[in-house]
Amino acid sequence: MHHGTQVNDEIILSVEHLKKRIGKRWIVQDVSFEVRAGEIFGFLGPNGAGKTTTIRMLVDLIRPTEGQVSICGYDVQKQPELALGLVGSIVENPEVYTYLTGWENLEQFARMMPGIDAGRLQEVVDLVGLDQRIHDRVRTYSLGMRQRLGIAQALLGRPKLLILDEPTNGLDPKGIKEMRSFIRRLAKEGLAVFVSSHLLSEIQVLCDRVAIISRGRVLAVGAVNELIDTSKGYVVWELEPSSAGEEMLQELGISIIRNADEVLDDAIIAGFGSRAIVTQMQADAVADIVPRLVNSGLQVRSVQKIIPTLEQLFLEMTDGEGVE
Amino acid sequence: MVKALNSLLLLVKNETIKMIKKKRFYVVLLVLIVLVPMFAYAQMRESTTKREKFGADWRREVQQAITDNQNSLGSDRVPEEWKKYRKIYIEQMKYYLEHDVNPIQSGGVTFTREFLNNASTLFIPLLIMGVASDIVSSERTAGTIKMLLTRPVRRWKILLSKLITLIMFVSLIIVSTLLVCYLVSGLFFGYGGFQLPVFSGFQLNGSEVDMSNVHAVPQWKYICMQAGLIWFVGITVAMLAFMVSVLVRSTSASIVIMMAALIAGTILSNMASAWTSAKYLFMVNLGLTNYLSGTPAPIEGMTLGFSLAVLAVWAACSTIVSFLVFTKQDILN
Numbered sequence: 001m002h003h004g005t006q007v008n009d010e011i012i013l014s015v016e017h018l019k020k021r022i023g024k025r026w027i028v029q030d031v032s033f034e035v036r037a038g039e040i041f042g043f044l045g046p047n048g049a050g051k052t053t054t055i056r057m058l059v060d061l062i063r064p065t066e067g068q069v070s071i072c073g074y075d076v077q078k079q080p081e082l083a084l085g086l087v088g089s090i091v092e093n094p095e096v097y098t099y100l101t102g103w104e105n106l107e108q109f110a111r112m113m114p115g116i117d118a119g120r121l122q123e124v125v126d127l128v129g130l131d132q133r134i135h136d137r138v139r140t141y142s143l144g145m146r147q148r149l150g151i152a153q154a155l156l157g158r159p160k161l162l163i164l165d166e167p168t169n170g171l172d173p174k175g176i177k178e179m180r181s182f183i184r185r186l187a188k189e190g191l192a193v194f195v196s197s198h199l200l201s202e203i204q205v206l207c208d209r210v211a212i213i214s215r216g217r218v219l220a221v222g223a224v225n226e227l228i229d230t231s232k233g234y235v236v237w238e239l240e241p242s243s244a245g246e247e248m249l250q251e252l253g254i255s256i257i258r259n260a261d262e263v264l265d266d267a268i269i270a271g272f273g274s275r276a277i278v279t280q281m282q283a284d285a286v287a288d289i290v291p292r293l294v295n296s297g298l299q300v301r302s303v304q305k306i307i308p309t310l311e312q313l314f315l316e317m318t319d320g321e322g323v324e
Numbered sequence: 325m326v327k328a329l330n331s332l333l334l335l336v337k338n339e340t341i342k343m344i345k346k347k348r349f350y351v352v353l354l355v356l357i358v359l360v361p362m363f364a365y366a367q368m369r370e371s372t373t374k375r376e377k378f379g380a381d382w383r384r385e386v387q388q389a390i391t392d393n394q395n396s397l398g399s400d401r402v403p404e405e406w407k408k409y410r411k412i413y414i415e416q417m418k419y420y421l422e423h424d425v426n427p428i429q430s431g432g433v434t435f436t437r438e439f440l441n442n443a444s445t446l447f448i449p450l451l452i453m454g455v456a457s458d459i460v461s462s463e464r465t466a467g468t469i470k471m472l473l474t475r476p477v478r479r480w481k482i483l484l485s486k487l488i489t490l491i492m493f494v495s496l497i498i499v500s501t502l503l504v505c506y507l508v509s510g511l512f513f514g515y516g517g518f519q520l521p522v523f524s525g526f527q528l529n530g531s532e533v534d535m536s537n538v539h540a541v542p543q544w545k546y547i548c549m550q551a552g553l554i555w556f557v558g559i560t561v562a563m564l565a566f567m568v569s570v571l572v573r574s575t576s577a578s579i580v581i582m583m584a585a586l587i588a589g590t591i592l593s594n595m596a597s598a599w600t601s602a603k604y605l606f607m608v609n610l611g612l613t614n615y616l617s618g619t620p621a622p623i624e625g626m627t628l629g630f631s632l633a634v635l636a637v638w639a640a641c642s643t644i645v646s647f648l649v650f651t652k653q654d655i656l657n
Binding site: 022053056059060061062063080081082083084085087089091092093095096097098099100104108109111112113114153157 | 331334335337338341342345346347466467468470471473474475476477478652654655656
């Protein structure tokens with residue numbers, strides 16, 4: 001699923017100590033990360049964490065209070081013509097002119113950058129599979145079609161960096177799958193793709209690396225798998241008798257989670273019996289513990305390892321500030 | 325240089341396409357095509373009733389108008405303000421009588437002249453507002469501003485292309501008004517009257533009417549002068565609406581603000597003669613064509629040169645504000 005092998009070392013997008021103050025409030029406090037060619041980079045955080053503000057600073061819609069954004073070495077603030085020529089983006093919804101046809105919209109954007117001819121327009125239209133309806137007014141398009149037109153628009157100028165803000169928002173399950181495989185294909189061809197989402201599962205299935213942002217700060221940047229490994233996983237025990245088992249586990253120095261419903265997904269908890277003991281520990285240790293429990297006369301009904309999702313990871317990092 | 329100009333031309337092309345496809349200009353044309361026949365018909369009814377009253381001789385009609393106005397000058401019930409308008413009107417009518425020129429000769433050209441005279445302070449500015457108020461704010465309302473400003477193009481160039489397009493459409497609206505007016509009223513009154521003389525240059529000097537500058541201008545030339553002045557008014561209103569459109573995110577809010585300003589202008593013109601510093605407001609200076617016809621200015625000390633200067637300053641300031649704000653502003657929504 002993850003294709004880290006495709007990533008080479010060329011840094012396409014570099015964000016250094018980006019800060020934004022609006023009024024007296026620091027919306028973005030200190031955001032730094034790099035995105036390389038060929039990778040899908042996730043930008044994860046709850047709504048209101050400063051994601052959209054950061055994205056807008058990447059494409060010169062908002063002027064940073066401090067810090068620097070550069071794209072292939074060009075400063076977005078100082079050389080917008082050069083820097084923005086290398087970026088294709090959809091900021092929030094793909095808002096295009098609804099009173100124009102899809103084709104007329106693309107023509108509008110083509111006139112704003114050099115070297116885009118009708119051939120290139122047709123190329124991107126074919127790429128997103130919109131050739132049937134491209135000469136209809138955008139007013140008549142479904143959300144999925146508008147999203148495709150948005151992508152076509154973003155790819156028009158043969159960018160090196162694609163910025164997508166919540167790209168699967170509002171799409172149906174089929175549309176979401178198509179969008180994901182499309183993004184993977186683009187990254188395979190060497191494009192750097194920056195994807196924001198407040199849905200952690202989205203980032204988990206799509207991205208190679210991720211930056212986690214909360215309250216305007218980046219909490220962690222790293223490969224999605226590595227971030228999962230640094231987190232202590234959960235192990236759920238069903239022992240008989242349960243109370244003796246719990247005492248025994250405590251004696252062995254294992255931390256028992258009383259408020260399991262706060263850290264684990266409801267769907268997972270529902271799968272356990274009512275007397276299940278939830279512990280937080282490295283899963284490797286299970287092999288040592290089971291014989292000890294058995295030797296002291298306890299019955300081990302089941303032992304279950306639960307891989308933390310990014311949701312849990314996020315809860316750990318933010319001390320339960322909460323995500324959607 | 326050539327490359328920069330070329331890229332600007334492409335941006336203007338974009339804006340022109342959007343303007344046309346949004347059908348704003350068609351609405352303006354439609355308004356003209358619906359309203360002008362109504363005005364022409366009303367005018368025609370008025371002249372038929374007068375003709376029934378005074379017969380075919382226009383001199384009797386003019387003489388009657390002079391007598392009526394002279395009688396009202398002696399009346400206490402007529403405010404002093406109004407008397408100066410009537411005084412100058414009387415002198416004008418006398419002048420026409422003396423030179424044996426019919427001031428009320430009906431015809432498509434005369435109608436057009438009269439229409440322009442009345443339309444310069446409110447009607448034409450309203451039409452212009454219709455296209456100017458949403459040229460920037462509509463992009464913000466629809467969210468397309470994000471698409472526009474994430475292109476590899478400097479912001480001032482995008483705004484400049486919008487301004488150029490706006491000036492083109494203001495000119496087009498004024499030309500269309502002229503054409504629709506002439507073509508439609510010609511159906512009612514005939515298409516002649518280009519060479520008819522119009523007397524211009526009446527001036528009110530204290531309580532006396534100064535006739536020393538009065539001269540005859542052929543009607544076609546007079547209309548050209550009117551059109552030029554109205555164009556100047558139109559550009560000023562467009563620049564102001566443009567600034568409001570940059571400052572205010574919603575199109576309807578920007579239309580309301582401009583409309584309130586324009587209507588305030590007509591109200592102030594009627595009652596602000598005592599408040600002399602009101603003459604620096606742009607709204608009371610929109611009646612440039614009144615300087616041609618000799619109608620006294622609403623406030624003491626206003627001349628054609630003064631009004632042109634006031635409008636130019638307002639237009640220049642609003643353009644500067646538009647560019648400063650647009651190039652620096654954060655796009656937050």
